[in-house]
Amino acid sequence: MTIKTGSQFREPQPLSLRLWHWLNGLTVLLLLATVFLRKSFLSGRMMAHLIEEKLTTEKVVLSAEQAKVAAGAIRDEMWNWHFRLGFVLTGLLVFRIFLTQKPFPRLKPAFQKSKHVGLVKSLYATFYLSLLFMVLSGLTMYFSGDLHISEKIADQIQDIHELFQWYFLGFLILHVGGVIFAENRGDAGLVSDMIHGGERPNSAK
Ligand code: HEM
Ligand code: HEM
Known part of the structure; x- marks a missing residue:
């Protein structure tokens, strides 16, 4: 295998850009995680079914409607994190625009x-x-x-x-x-x- 030598991408990365990069990456991943949870384990339908099933084995009778309300409350609590993280992402974008010492990618020289x-x-x-x-x-x-x-x-x-x-x-x-x-x-x-x-x-x- 031939390995090409000579860097095409390495360049000094100011501290402000590095901080932004890792915090921004983490925030986007967490935002995607809230979406994943909302659509999978913590989806209203799946949780309502689980709550109803588990409580029935405990001999607690819950109507489908009550199970849905309980499931919705748990899901909303988790989903509030989407909004909190959304505001963090907003702050990070403002930081990227005004406070990092690196310009946005310029395409012509690239x-x-x-x-x-x-x-x-x-x-x-x-x-x-x-x-x-x-x-x-x-x-x-x-x-x-x-x-x-x-x-x-x-x-x-x-x-x-x-x-x-x-x-x-x-x-x-x-x-x-x-x-x-x-x-x-x-x-x-x-x-x-x-x-x-x-x-x-x-x-x-
Ligand atoms: C293990 C995870 C990651 C690694 C190892 C990594 C690594 C890097 C490296 C080495 C660069 C500089 C490359 C270059 O200048 O072309 C870079 C730039 C960048 N990364 Fe990541 N990254 C990761 C995750 C993420 C995530 C999750 C996001 C956002 C969702 C992200 C967004 C960006 C952006 C926007 C740039 C360009 C920054 C700029 O020069 O304006 N990265 N990353
Ligand atoms: C990478 C970033 C983001 C991703 C991938 C993302 C993804 C999503 C998805 C997939 C939905 C629809 C969920 C559903 O109805 O099942 C949604 C809804 C929403 N997102 Fe985001 N989002 C991001 C950033 C943000 C930001 C920055 C905000 C600002 C606060 C935000 C606020 C909202 C709001 C208000 C809703 C509507 C929720 C509702 O009516 O229940 N999101 N997002």
Whole structure:
């Protein structure tokens, strides 16, 4: 196997960007986890069924309606974390825009470097645009009452917001896969740069 040498992606990563990167990554993962829980173990239907079944074996008789109310209360408690994390993500986006010392990916110089670098930076550009959309749509839905937004419009926004979860899953797979690939193809040290910052190109060793 031929291993390409020469880094294409390694660059100094300022502390502010590194902090943002890991906190943002964790928050997106946790947001996806709340969605996963809502659609699986903690879905209203599955839990209502479980509650009804378990209580029947304990000789407690609960109507299907009562089981649904209990299940809904537990699910809502978990789902509140979606909103809390949503506000954390909003704060992190504001931090990324105004406080990190790294500009957003610029595509022209990236494509001048190579097509591969250009495509990777384009993926990051789509990530930032999607993040902006998730934050704006999430906040619009959350405050739809205060903003006097009709239920129909809020539902339409929710449909698109919901669809974008697939973008984030796709990004995660491409990004983590891409970073592992790059680490093995001339960019060894890329992940540790994202942890300790890397070296400035002209810094003394
Ligand atoms: C094990 C998990 C992860 C590792 C090892 C990792 C590693 C890295 C590395 C090494 C870079 C710099 C690469 C380059 O400049 O091209 C990077 C950039 C980036 N990562 Fe991650 N990452 C992880 C998870 C995530 C997650 C979960 C997200 C968001 C959902 C994310 C979003 C980004 C973004 C947006 C950039 C570009 C930052 C910029 O230069 O503006 N990463 N990541
Ligand atoms: C990567 C980030 C995010 C992902 C993947 C995501 C995913 C989702 C999904 C899949 C739903 C639909 C759930 C369902 O009805 O079954 C949803 C609903 C919602 N999300 Fe997000 N979301 C994200 C960020 C945010 C942010 C930043 C906010 C802002 C506070 C937010 C607020 C909401 C609200 C208000 C709803 C409607 C909930 C309801 O009516 O029960 N989300 N989200």
